[in-house]
Amino acid sequence: MSTDFHSTEHDEFAINAEKLCKNFGALTAVSSLDLKVEKQTIYGFLGPNGSGKTTAIRLLTGLLKPTSGQVNVLGCHLPQEANKLRLKIGYMTQKFSLYDDLTVKENLQFISRIYGLTANEQKSRLSELLSTHQLTQQSQQLAGSMSGGQKQRLALAAAVIHKPKLLFLDEPTSAVDPQNRREFWEQLFDLCDQGTTILVSTHYMDEAERCHKLAILENGIKRADDSPQALMNNMTTQVVEISANNLRHIKDNLIKLPQVISAAQLGTHLRVLVNKNESQPIALLQQQPCLKPSDKLAIVRPSLEDVFVSCTGQGVA
Amino acid sequence: MKTSLLRIQAIVIKELLQLSRDKMTFGMVIMIPLVQLLLFAFAINTNVRDIPVGVVDHSQTSLSRVLQQTVSATGIVSFTHSYHSVQSAQKAIDNSEVRAVLIIPQDVSQRLVRHPSVGFGLPPSSKQETSRPIAQWLVDGSDTVIAGAIKGLRNMPLAELLDKPANRSTPTFEVTLLYNPEQRSVVNIVPGLVAVILTMTMIMFTSAAIVREQERGNMEMLITTPLASIELMIGKIFPYIFIGVIQVSIILGLGYWLFNVPFNGGLAQLALATLLFICASLVLGLVISTIAKSQLQSMQMTVFILLPSILLSGFMFPYEGMPLPAQYIAEALPATHFIRLIRGVVLRDVAVVEMSFDMLWLIAFTCFGLLVAALRFKKTLD
Numbered sequence: 001m002s003t004d005f006h007s008t009e010h011d012e013f014a015i016n017a018e019k020l021c022k023n024f025g026a027l028t029a030v031s032s033l034d035l036k037v038e039k040q041t042i043y044g045f046l047g048p049n050g051s052g053k054t055t056a057i058r059l060l061t062g063l064l065k066p067t068s069g070q071v072n073v074l075g076c077h078l079p080q081e082a083n084k085l086r087l088k089i090g091y092m093t094q095k096f097s098l099y100d101d102l103t104v105k106e107n108l109q110f111i112s113r114i115y116g117l118t119a120n121e122q123k124s125r126l127s128e129l130l131s132t133h134q135l136t137q138q139s140q141q142l143a144g145s146m147s148g149g150q151k152q153r154l155a156l157a158a159a160v161i162h163k164p165k166l167l168f169l170d171e172p173t174s175a176v177d178p179q180n181r182r183e184f185w186e187q188l189f190d191l192c193d194q195g196t197t198i199l200v201s202t203h204y205m206d207e208a209e210r211c212h213k214l215a216i217l218e219n220g221i222k223r224a225d226d227s228p229q230a231l232m233n234n235m236t237t238q239v240v241e242i243s244a245n246n247l248r249h250i251k252d253n254l255i256k257l258p259q260v261i262s263a264a265q266l267g268t269h270l271r272v273l274v275n276k277n278e279s280q281p282i283a284l285l286q287q288q289p290c291l292k293p294s295d296k297l298a299i300v301r302p303s304l305e306d307v308f309v310s311c312t313g314q315g316v317a
Numbered sequence: 318m319k320t321s322l323l324r325i326q327a328i329v330i331k332e333l334l335q336l337s338r339d340k341m342t343f344g345m346v347i348m349i350p351l352v353q354l355l356l357f358a359f360a361i362n363t364n365v366r367d368i369p370v371g372v373v374d375h376s377q378t379s380l381s382r383v384l385q386q387t388v389s390a391t392g393i394v395s396f397t398h399s400y401h402s403v404q405s406a407q408k409a410i411d412n413s414e415v416r417a418v419l420i421i422p423q424d425v426s427q428r429l430v431r432h433p434s435v436g437f438g439l440p441p442s443s444k445q446e447t448s449r450p451i452a453q454w455l456v457d458g459s460d461t462v463i464a465g466a467i468k469g470l471r472n473m474p475l476a477e478l479l480d481k482p483a484n485r486s487t488p489t490f491e492v493t494l495l496y497n498p499e500q501r502s503v504v505n506i507v508p509g510l511v512a513v514i515l516t517m518t519m520i521m522f523t524s525a526a527i528v529r530e531q532e533r534g535n536m537e538m539l540i541t542t543p544l545a546s547i548e549l550m551i552g553k554i555f556p557y558i559f560i561g562v563i564q565v566s567i568i569l570g571l572g573y574w575l576f577n578v579p580f581n582g583g584l585a586q587l588a589l590a591t592l593l594f595i596c597a598s599l600v601l602g603l604v605i606s607t608i609a610k611s612q613l614q615s616m617q618m619t620v621f622i623l624l625p626s627i628l629l630s631g632f633m634f635p636y637e638g639m640p641l642p643a644q645y646i647a648e649a650l651p652a653t654h655f656i657r658l659i660r661g662v663v664l665r666d667v668a669v670v671e672m673s674f675d676m677l678w679l680i681a682f683t684c685f686g687l688l689v690a691a692l693r694f695k696k697t698l699d
Binding site: 061063083086087089091093095096097098099100101102106109110111113114115116158 | 320323324326327330331334335338339533534535536537538540541542543544
């Protein structure tokens with residue numbers, strides 16, 4: 001394969017997509033998506049519900065045929081080589097999709113047989129997975145009777161049973177508490193360290209911030225992509241934080257200014273996003289009659305949520 | 318190829334595990350054939366006996382009472398009511414008090430002596446007098462089976478009424494009843510019941526099979542794996558072949574021990590016919606499950622197939638008596654062909670290959686159905 005020009009070209013990228021489009025009838029779910037995902041990184045899709053995250057993942061796994069555009073995943077051309085790709089990728093669905101009426105062990109045995117593991121491979125791989133994902137004690141328990149965090153660990157174990165080079169996770173932590181989410185991400189970094197490329201979709205900012213690289217999706221269009229840090233640095237807006245009494249009233253007034261992109265209350269503060277072209281944002285805001293001279297204004301470091309809002313012009317669901 | 322078999326095996330093991338946890342379904346596998354066999358074998362009886370009838374006796378003689386006794390001695394009817402007038406008797410039929418009424422006229426004894434079958438010499442010259450029946454039946458003719466049974470009394474021999482030796486006339490035809498000389502309905506029903514119960518359970522289980530994976534969200538995971546649709550289909554129907562075999566054993570075993578249904582054919586022939594039909598039914602269920610969007614829909618479609626399989630397949634009514642369009646529909650149903658095969662094997666000891674049309678039809682149906690199901694089941698989501 002290394003003599004093949006095309007595959008060497010894609011060698012450094014696990015996923016390489018160009019002008020990827022998918023229409024469902026009149027609805028455009030994914031529009032002209034360019035995507036390059038480096039190997040052994042965790043890449044995030046950040047976007048509100050209905051932004052095309054799941055459709056994009058399904059296009060990249062070969063489950064959906066693109067309306068137009070080129071996709072190369074792990075050297076396989078899609079959709080022609082979708083069957084070949086299936087052995088190399090793991091996919092964890094948004095909803096728990098293993099069998100509720102089978103035990104943890106039976107579920108894992110089922111998946112390992114589907115991937116053609118021999119009896120010996122199966123035995124060692126299963127005990128390894130059960131201990132890595134802290135499921136040894138639950139191995140005889142029915143999957144349906146487990147907690148959200150345990151189910152999610154089982155789903156991850158099932159998705160990596162055949163040691164895939166590339167792992168797709170579709171909103172993996174939507175049914176999990178913060179503690180479990182932390183542990184889950186530790187597992188993901190371990191996998192990444194062992195050479196797996198991971199593509200994860202999310203609508204949680206803290207989760208997105210953990211990714212090496214991030215694409216912000218809205219209405220099927222990629223608004224920005226870079227590392228979370230670079231995204232924050234290269235923002236087209238600046239963030240002014242206002243401490244005052246009458247925040248709801250101030251917000252309603254400031255939002256009318258053309259230079260103000262958005263304003264959102266965070267407890268006792270109001271975060272105002274002002275266009276970067278405005279050189280004196282504090283002075284501009286202070287002039288407004290709704291603000292009293294005693295109110296405190298300060299330029300603060302942007303967060304990923306600010307990036308998201310300035311990219312998409314709206315909040316996250 | 319080896320990995321393909323491994324994947325089919327994975328589905329089979331998974332199905333068996335799920336089935337063993339699903340107590341309700343597991344119970345139905347045993348209870349459906351058991352209960353339905355007992356129910357149908359006792360209930361369905363085309364030899365009607367003891368029909369409740371009434372009598373209007375205008376003559377009130379000892380002869381009329383002997384006539385009633387002779388009629389009820391046939392066992393076909395039993396006199397439960399007596400009425401004074403034809404009007405009140407007709408009312409009783411309207412109210413379903415009785416199904417028929419025997420009206421005995423005043424001059425029953427004169428009619429009787431002139432009746433040719435009694436045989437008191439030559440009939441008098443007046444034709445009108447000779448040709449009069451001795452009494453009349455008023456019958457609720459809406460149920461053709463009951464009406465037919467009473468119509469059978471029309472030519473009842475009367476000689477014994479008058480203590481005369483029976484003067485049996487020579488019948489036009491000699492009739493020899495093969496395979497079921499005692500004319501017990503159960504002999505015909507039990508093998509047919511195999512077809513009905515298998516149609517019901519086999520189609521029901523498999524039609525829900527794929528839909529269930531979709532409803533519970535498991536399909537989303539399965540389609541991301543290397544599992545091919547044909548492997549999923551084969552793995553899904555395989556465990557149910559065994560279930561079908563268990564059910565056939567229950568029905569025919571109980572039929573043999575409890576109802577004395579003869580088992581004349583070979584076991585291998587029976588197994589061959591049954592397997593052909595089980596496969597055809599399972600594949601039909603698979604096709605349904607690729608069409609249905611929910612388990613409820615798959616259930617409705619199962620009933621849609623089940624009713625004609627009961628009514629048109631020859632299980633309840635003879636195939637030959639149906640109009641041509643109904644026969645075409647019957648020909649399309651696997652149950653029709655199987656009922657011919659299993660009645661042939663169980664009752665007449667015919668080899669399946671000798672009924673090659675029905676055998677080939679079931680094989681062709683299975684292959685075609687599997688192809689349709691695999692094509693309809695889309696591995697990609699769009």
